[in-house]
Amino acid sequence: MKALKVDHIGIAVTSLEEGAKMYEAMGLKMQGVEEVAEQKVKVGFFPVGDTEVELLESTDPEGPIAKFIEKNGGRGGIQHLAFRVDNVAEAIESLKAAGVPMIDQVPRYGAGGAKIAFIHPKATGGVLIELSER
Numbered sequence: 783m784k785a786l787k788v789d790h791i792g793i794a795v796t797s798l799e800e801g802a803k804m805y806e807a808m809g810l811k812m813q814g815v816e817e818v819a820e821q822k823v824k825v826g827f828f829p830v831g832d833t834e835v836e837l838l839e840s841t842d843p844e845g846p847i848a849k850f851i852e853k854n855g856g857r858g859g860i861q862h863l864a865f866r867v868d869n870v871a872e873a874i875e876s877l878k879a880a881g882v883p884m885i886d887q888v889p890r891y892g893a894g895g896a897k898i899a900f901i902h903p904k905a906t907g908g909v910l911i912e913l914s915e916r
Contacts, residue, residue, distance in 0.1 A: 783876035785865035789896075789914040790834040794847045794858040798826045798839045801858065805835060812837075816893050823847050825893040836893065862900070864912035870897045873913050877901065889915070 795801030802812055810828045817824045822845025826837040838861060840848035850861050867873040870889045878884060885900040892898035897915040 783867060783873040785867060787866050788833050789864040789866040789912075789916070790836045791860060792836045792838050792862040792864065792912070794850050794854070794861040795837045795839055796851060796856075796858060798824060798837050801837045801839070802826055802828075805837070810835070817841060818891070818893050820891055821846070821893075823893075827894070862910040862912050864898075864914045867913050867915055870899050870913050870915040873915075874899050 793801070798815065805828050806812070810830065813827045813829055815824060815826050819841075822840060822842040824839045824841055826839075828835040828837070838847045840846075840851070842848065847861065851858055874884055874887065874889070878887075882905045883902040885902050886898070889897040889899050892912070892914060894916065899913045901911040901913070903910050
């Protein structure tokens with residue numbers, strides 16, 4: 783498995799509209815919003831060079847972003863770091879063979895039509911890492 787680049791940084795926010803204001807003040811423009819029902823999240827995309835900042839607003843109080851914000855004292859923050867890979871299914875198998883614990887055993891659907899999988903944070907010093915194939 784080889785990480786090709788940092789694909790995006792996922793930032794949990796309580797409101798896309800409110801969260802976007804700071805990024806827009808920096809001259810960034812939101813290039814679309816997508817709801818990913820399977821993940822219980824609404825995502826706003828801010829391209830920065832050849833990567834993105836993704837603002838993540840929960841659509842369900844039981845969703846992973848809502849739980850992250852609750853665990854973080856009601857504040858948002860960096861929720862995950864995503865690396866682009868050329869084949870997420872092969873990356874999962876390669877990491878499992880190396881003894882790296884995975885949250886996802888098979889790819890799932892992510893924002894922007896990506897195939898994604900998450901590495902368990904216990905393997906990464908507490909950082910939630912996403913693998914993304916676009």
